[in-house]
Amino acid sequence: MKLQLSVEWLPLMCVVTIVFSRTIDNHRGKNDINLDFDKLENLGQTDSLIKALKDIAQRTHNCGVKELPKLRRYFLSNTSITCNDGSPAGYFMRKSYGSTKWIVFLQGGWYCFDEVSCQLRWRHEHMKTFMTSKHWPETKRGSGLLSWNPEENPYYFHSNMVYIPYCSSDSWSGTATSPDDTGFSFMGSLILDEVIRELIPKGLRNARKLVLTGSSAGGIGVLLNLDYVANLMAELAPKVEVRGIADSGWFMDSPQYSQDDCVEAYNCAPRDGTKKGIQVWRGRVPEACKAQYPASEHWRCYFGYRIYATLKTPLYVIQYLFDEAQIMVDNVFDESQIRGENSAPALSKLQWEYLHKLGQEVRNTLENVTAVFAPACLSHELLTKSDWHAMTVNGVTLAQSIYCWENSYSLEKCNYAVNKTLQDRLLGDEPSARNKTRTDKKKRKKKKNGKKKRRKNRRNKMILKQERKNNRGKRSRQHNGSCSHHLIDNCPLPQCNCSCPKYRNKYTGTEIDFFKLFIRYGIDKKELSDLLGISLSTLETMDHNTISTLILDLVRKNQ
Secondary structure, three states: OOOOOOHHHHHHHHHHHHHHHHOOOOOOOOOOOOOOHHHHHHHOOHHHHHHHHHHHHHHHHHHHOOOOOOEEEEEOOOOOOEOOOOOEOEEEEEOOOOOOEEEEEEOOOOOOOOHHHHHHHHHOOOHHHHOOOOOOOOEEOOOHHHOOOOOOOOOOOOOEEEEEOOOOOOOOOOOEOOOOOOOOOEOHHHHHHHHHHHHHHHOHHHOOEEEEEEEOHHHHHHHHHHHHHHHHHHHHOOOOEEEEEEEOOOOOOOOOOOOOOOOOOOOOOHHHHHHHHHHHHOOOOOHHHHOOOOHHHHHHHHOHHHHHHHOOOOEEEEOOOEEHHHHHHOOOOOHHHHHOOOOOOOOOHHHHHHHHHHHHHHHHHHOOOOEEEEOOOEEOOOOOOOOHHHOEEOOEEHHHHHHHHHOOOOHHHHHHHHHHHHHHHHHOOOOOHHHHHHHHHHHHHHOOOHHHHHHHHHHHHHHHHHHHHHHHHHHHHOOOOOOOOEEEOOOOOOOOOOOOOOOEOOOOOOEOOHHHHHHHHHOOHHHHHHHHOOOHHHHHOOOHHHHHHHHHHHHHHHO
């Protein structure tokens, strides 16, 4: 098949875009434009086709969307809701006219929990940006799930995007409106509340779905605020469905590998920092979780595995099994080991045992999570990375899994929706608007009798209910395909998922081969030879690259 597109197509594509934005397709979300790159490969000339579709998306933006493809800054009208330093809080927004889906993203960026940690944060050139809005730009580009580029964001590029910068240092939980001994106020939860209220008259009232998302501290913010936002939307816009996606916010409150003075977030055990912080922030946690603990232990509700069972709103959890931030605050490696210095001591057996135990503990806490994506990677944050859609677990990409979960699709329906939507658009299988109008008129003539219509509706609902019941049974029995929502890596080593992001030295930015590090520091040569099934003498003749390849091959074979 050969597809030729030129500038002359633009007027027609504007019309087509508007028609599609008004069309309801039984096999996809209303007003969504869905791309499936596997299907594109079957059509041939994939690169040129993707380039043409991207060009269409950019050009039709000018006729279907009146704003530039950037997120524009808005400060809150309620000036009493501020950042840590008293500067106005706000958000960045890009509206997509014709779309009824809204994505609201909470930025992350650690936290502070007392006078010392907050003053240190304020004096740090980079961390200070998470405490004030004085240097926010007028516009910013979205990336990952917030990108307008259909190559980078194949399922959600046409959504309304809202990015809320993190400037409250409280994991989005604070309600402290007046500066205390720290000299700062903490209003993270109030900022989110006010943003939602301001979005209602700007189009959120007429939305079909609101997806609250966030990474790191923003992921914790999703866990803490999801039910509250759902209740607020039920009051202000009851027809809007609310869901949440928490990325890299599933921290553990277990003891550190090496205890250190709790001075700032980087080296303070999460449980200790949170215990202090909840008092300073006047942290707001969900009532259902609070009821499970005495007042002195409400800090436990900041941890995903403790709060998850109490949540009522659908939640999708994204969590690396070997989260880099968790490993940092647990003080597993010393500075010389992190820097990769030649003089660094070899990693001890206890260090490796702690690391492996951490991965297993995280895996265990995620087993009962309905919708989860947990690759065995040593990294942190995923949703706003440009290659977020390419990460896979058990052959299913994160983008596919989220899309099917978000639409509550069964395995069969998701395969059909993802694979058929683009084919229908390219080959012209969709009926014209005129034919659709004629069909609708005929249907209305046949449904004059109100009683028959109500009986038919009741019958259809019963049929649909039975189909959903059947689909749930099928989904629970089938583990392969585009609609798997429970995806947890089983491999025992960090970075043993081939789609993991490259692990880099945080000081130099250079890429670190984690398996070389493992071979150099982490395992006795005799144990390694037994693991690989080769003699010790043969192992000693191999270089690190060869051994790394053999370990990866062994991991793939076990998977």
